[in-house]
Amino acid sequence: MYEKMTGNIPLEKIDDYRWCIPRSYKPGMRVPGLIYADEKLLKDIYQDKALEQVVNVAHLPGIVNNSLAMPDIHWGYGFPIGGVAATDIDEGGVISPGGVGFDINCGVRLLKTNLEYDDVKGKIKDLIYRLFSDVPSGVGSEGDISVSPKEEKEILLKGARWAVEKGFGTNDDLECTEENGAMSGADPQAVSQRALQRGKTQSGTLGSGNHFIEVQVIDQLYDREACDTLGLNLGQVMVEIHSGSRGLGYQVCEDYSRSMIGSLTKYNINVPDRQLACAPLTSSEGKAYLSAMKCAANYAWCNRQCLMYLTRQVFEKVFGSSWQKLGMFLIYDVAHNIAKIEQHKVNGKQKNLCVHRKGATRAFGPGHQALPEKYKKIGQPVIIPGDMGRNSYLLVGTEKAMQETFGSACHGAGRLKSRTAAIRSIRPDMLLKELESKGIIVKASGRNTLVEEAPAVYKDINDVVGVVHNAGISKRVCRMRPLGVIKG
Amino acid sequence: MKKAFYQFIEHTADIGIRVKSSSLAGLFKCSGLAIADISARKQKTHYHKKHRIVIRQKAANVEELFVNWLNELLSVSAIESLVFEDIQINQVNENFVDAIGIGSDLRNYKLNTEIKAATYHQLKVKKTGLIWQAEVIFDV
Numbered sequence: 364m365y366e367k368m369t370g371n372i373p374l375e376k377i378d379d380y381r382w383c384i385p386r387s388y389k390p391g392m393r394v395p396g397l398i399y400a401d402e403k404l405l406k407d408i409y410q411d412k413a414l415e416q417v418v419n420v421a422h423l424p425g426i427v428n429n430s431l432a433m434p435d436i437h438w439g440y441g442f443p444i445g446g447v448a449a450t451d452i453d454e455g456g457v458i459s460p461g462g463v464g465f466d467i468n469c470g471v472r473l474l475k476t477n478l479e480y481d482d483v484k485g486k487i488k489d490l491i492y493r494l495f496s497d498v499p500s501g502v503g504s505e506g507d508i509s510v511s512p513k514e515e516k517e518i519l520l521k522g523a524r525w526a527v528e529k530g531f532g533t534n535d536d537l538e539c540t541e542e543n544g545a546m547s548g549a550d551p552q553a554v555s556q557r558a559l560q561r562g563k564t565q566s567g568t569l570g571s572g573n574h575f576i577e578v579q580v581i582d583q584l585y586d587r588e589a590c591d592t593l594g595l596n597l598g599q600v601m602v603e604i605h606s607g608s609r610g611l612g613y614q615v616c617e618d619y620s621r622s623m624i625g626s627l628t629k630y631n632i633n634v635p636d637r638q639l640a641c642a643p644l645t646s647s648e649g650k651a652y653l654s655a656m657k658c659a660a661n662y663a664w665c666n667r668q669c670l671m672y673l674t675r676q677v678f679e680k681v682f683g684s685s686w687q688k689l690g691m692f693l694i695y696d697v698a699h700n701i702a703k704i705e706q707h708k709v710n711g712k713q714k715n716l717c718v719h720r721k722g723a724t725r726a727f728g729p730g731h732q733a734l735p736e737k738y739k740k741i742g743q744p745v746i747i748p749g750d751m752g753r754n755s756y757l758l759v760g761t762e763k764a765m766q767e768t769f770g771s772a773c774h775g776a777g778r779l780k781s782r783t784a785a786i787r788s789i790r791p792d793m794l795l796k797e798l799e800s801k802g803i804i805v806k807a808s809g810r811n812t813l814v815e816e817a818p819a820v821y822k823d824i825n826d827v828v829g830v831v832h833n834a835g836i837s838k839r840v841c842r843m844r845p846l847g848v849i850k851g
Numbered sequence: 852m853k854k855a856f857y858q859f860i861e862h863t864a865d866i867g868i869r870v871k872s873s874s875l876a877g878l879f880k881c882s883g884l885a886i887a888d889i890s891a892r893k894q895k896t897h898y899h900k901k902h903r904i905v906i907r908q909k910a911a912n913v914e915e916l917f918v919n920w921l922n923e924l925l926s927v928s929a930i931e932s933l934v935f936e937d938i939q940i941n942q943v944n945e946n947f948v949d950a951i952g953i954g955s956d957l958r959n960y961k962l963n964t965e966i967k968a969a970t971y972h973q974l975k976v977k978k979t980g981l982i983w984q985a986e987v988i989f990d991v
Contacts, residue, residue, distance in 0.1 A: 411863045438863040440972030440988055465967040465990045501962060560930050571965040572991060610929050613967045613990075617922050620971070624915060637971035782866060782964075782991065783859045811963040851965075 372414045374398070374405070380834035384418060384430075391633065392421040397429035399773075399834050404434050404826055407779055411438035413445070419635045420448050424643070425456025427709045427716065431768055433723050434830035435777030435822065439464070441638030444722035444778075447771045449707065452644045452715045457632065458653055459641035460623060462719030463702050465616040467656055468663035469574075469607030470698040472540070472671060473746045473757060475593070476678070477690030478600040480580045483846065486681055487578065491804045491847035493677045494576055498670060500569035500851040501808030508567040508669055515563055516551040522661030523668040523696075531672035538735045540696040541725060544664040546703075550654035554611075555618050558655075562611025562662055567669030569606050571808060571851035573816055576674060577603045577748070579755060579843035589741045589759055589840040593694060601843050602678075602691070603748055603755055604670050606851075607700065608663035615659045619652040644704075644717055653702070653717075660701055667696055694757065695744035699724045699774035707769050718769045726760030726772035726837045745837050749776045749824030751805060751816060751850070752798055755843045756828045763835040772837040773828070776821040782811075789814040807850035816850060857885040860986060866964070867973075867988040875913075876940040878976070878983040879948055882917070883924050883938045889989075891934050891960035898956035902933055906950045913945035914976045917985055920948050921969035932957040966991055 374382045377397075382405065384396030396417040400408055408414065413436045421430035426448055436445035441461025450456030483490065499506045508531075510518065518525045523544025526532055537544045551559075569576065579601045584590050608615075626642035626649075627634065634641065642648035671693065675686035682689055702719045709716070727733055727743040734743050742759035749755045753776070764770050791813050798805050807813040831837045860867030868885050872878040906923050910916035928935055933954030942949040967990040975986040 413863075440865065440970040440990060444864055461970075461972075557926060557930065561926070571962075614926060617926070617968050620968075621915075621919065621922075624911075624971070637974070640971070778864050781861050781863055783861065809961075809963050815964075 372418065380830050384414065386421070389418055391635070392418060393423070393426050394421050394429050396421055396432065398432040398436065399830055399836065400434045401826070401830050404822065404830060407822055408436055413438045413443040416441070416443035417446065419639060420446055422634050423448060423450060423457055423459065423639065423641060424632055425450035425454045427451050427714070431771065433771070433773035434827045435722065435773040435775055437778045439721065441636055442719065442721040445773060446721045447719065447723045447768060449716040449718045449769045450644070451709065452704070452717060456644055456717055457641035458644050458649045458702055458717050459639050459719065460616045460619045460652060461638040461640065462721050463616065463656060464700045464721055465613045466607035466700055467612035467615060468660035468698045469700040470663060470667065470696060471603060471605045471746045471748055472667050472696035473694040473744070474602045474671065474691050475595060475694055476600045476602065478682070479598045480600065483578070483600050487847045488804050490578060490677065490681050491806055491849060493681055494674065495806035495849045497677050498569055498576060498673045498849065499567065500849060501571050505564040506567035506669070509564060510566060512559065515559055518566065518665045519551045519554060519658035519661055520549055521545055522664040526665050526668035526672065532668050536668060536671070536693045539693040540664060541698055544668065544696070545661045546657040548654060549657035549661050551658055553651045553655035554615060554658045558611050558614035558618065561614050562609060565609040565611070566666055567673060568609060568666070569670060569851045570609055571812055574606045574851040575751065575848050576670065577751070577755070577848040578846045579603060580846055581841050582844045583842040585839040585841060592737070592741050593744070593840070595841055602674055603746065604667055604674065605748055606663070606667055606670055608659040609666065611662050612659040615655045619655060623648060623652070656702060660698065664696065695746060697724050697746055705769065707765070716769065718771070720771055722774045723771045724774045725770055726758070726764045727770045728760045728762040728765045742838070745772050747773060747775060747824065747828055750818040750821040751845060751848045752801065752803060752818035753824050756824065757840045757843070758828065758831070758837040759840055761835055761838055764837060768836050772831045776824040776827055778820060779822050780820040782815040785814045785817055785820045786811060789817050789819065803845050804847035805850065812850050856881040862988055865988050866991050867986065870985045872983050873981060875983055876943050878985055879917070879920055879943055879950070880938045880940050882921060882985060882987070883935060883952070886921065886924055886966060887934045887936065890964055890966055891962050894959060894961050896955070896959050898958055900956065902931065902954040904931065904952045904954060906952050907948065909947045911946070914974050916946060916948060917976045917987065918969045918971055918974060921987065924952060925966055925968060927952065928954065934960050964991055
């Protein structure tokens with residue numbers, strides 16, 4: 364058996380795209396680690412502490428099968444980013460706020476248009492500048508969509524449906540959103556007053572960091588049948604929106620990370636990292652967090668619905684036509700920081716599991732009951748954004764993902780270099796010039812955000828997507844290249 | 852650049868800092884001011900009013916107290932739209948901190964980086980000899 368060492372963590376090669384950290388590596392591991400990567404990506408994965416975090420996650424009570432890592436895995440806090448873990452509710456399985464993260468239901472949605480590259484190439488600057496002016500973005504950004512305390516609680520229950528009822532979208536949008544834009548079981552009583560305060564003015568705001576709205580064009584088709592189902596073609600203009608639950612989600616995570624430190628003692632749970640603080644799903648603490656997390660997830664779906672509404676308005680202004688005539692229909696919206704109660708087979712038996720996806724995308728295969736009727740034949744659309752200088756991908760989930768990864772795939776390119784290293788080594792003016800020479804217009808709220816998100820600090824999305832495709836846990840449908848982007 | 856009161860620690864996705872001080876009060880003060888230094892850069896002062904906000908936290912141990920303290924500063928500054936320019940520590944021990952944050956209107960600043968929260972991951976707060984040192988990773 365081929366063996367590599369990363370620090371002192373042994374990696375056993377299963378095949379060209381799968382690597383195992385045996386359970387015997389460390390006392391306390393309840394399951395092995397399973398990493399999806401090829402030799403090239405492994406070289407990057409060795410560089411930080413992500414594998415140590417895969418091992419730490421394997422200690423969670425009730426974890427089943429494997430502590431999983433997608434090929435975009437990198438060092439996070441608690442879970443690695445790109446980590447997936449499922450715990451068995453009936454076997455003492457736990458839920459951990461650190462397995463979801465502070466930006467609860469950070470996610471991405473992809474819209475198509477009936478515009479082609481030639482229709483937008485002379486207007487891309489105008490489009491990006493208008494998006495930047497009309498969509499609130501940046502640190503602590505506040506939006507024009509102000510809500511009363513009563514309405515905010517409605518958002519926590521109704522998610523994207525709240526926005527649709529206000530006229531910011533249609534029922535078709537909801538059909539094409541994971542969970543139809545709202546998880547059931549959300550309880551606003553489980554959300555602190557402070558979290559509500561932080562969320563009050565942030566609906567319809569992009570935020571900062573790696574959040575963006577990007578205008579793209581399809582430059583490669585891989586699966587003709589899936590493209591036909593989705594109504595996609597070469598040269599078609601697309602829009603991708605990446606945002607999350609803003610301050611409300613941060614506060615929910617903070618509130619429950621703090622309280623679950625106490626749960627570790629109460630339920631006699633040993634984990635190697637306090638950021639993995641957790642509680643049994645059947646406990647009052649576990650149930651309360653899940654209810655509050657669902658509220659934040661619903662807030663995020665409402666937020667992305669509002670952002671899409673603002674985006675459609677900008678296109679209407681620039682192209683002088685309604686968004687319907689411009690064919691701006693939602694392909695799909697996926698969460699990539701979330702915990703979900705799902706049914707999966709474990710050792711041949713159907714089990715109720717809590718699937719944590721921290722920087723990982725749900726990727727359900729064809730026929731799954733959670734999918735809209737129109738996607739049942741091809742599988743769930745899986746949207747994987749790259750960095751602002753390289754491609755993004757649309758894939759579909761597979762049956763193999765259902766068998767191996769609880770129906771999960773990667774969520775992006777994955778960071779390679781730290782933000783501080785980026786600020787030290789990249790000049791914003793040079794970066795903007797370089798992107799413009801590739802025909803990519805960028806508007807960013809902050810100088811730091813721009814360099815922190817430069818292509819050089821990310822892995823190559825083409826390598827990452829290549830692994831999930833070749834491992835069979837998702838299937839490439841088409842590839843997009845960026846034309847313009849606004850960054851928070 | 853006046854960054855002598857904290858150092859960055861390399862972290863792939865987020866931002867880590869190391870803070871040192873001869874007292875626990877100094878450690879808490881410097882770490883709180885590091886948040887402002889990382890997040891925002893002062894522009895012209897258009898809004899002169901200073902806001903004095905009481906920050907009190909307690910915890911089972913000094914590390915948890917430290918994280919609670921930083922998260923309280925982040926949370927209050929987000930809600931009140933302030934940047935804490937100065938901090939007065941009235942009382943601090945390993946389980947309790949009582950302080951006043953002196954905040955300036957956010958509109959006096961150009962914001963750089965959004966810190967979502969302080970995390971417990973690889974958190975260290977310890978006294979070695981006469982020096983207190985803390986290491987913390989922020990989710991950004």
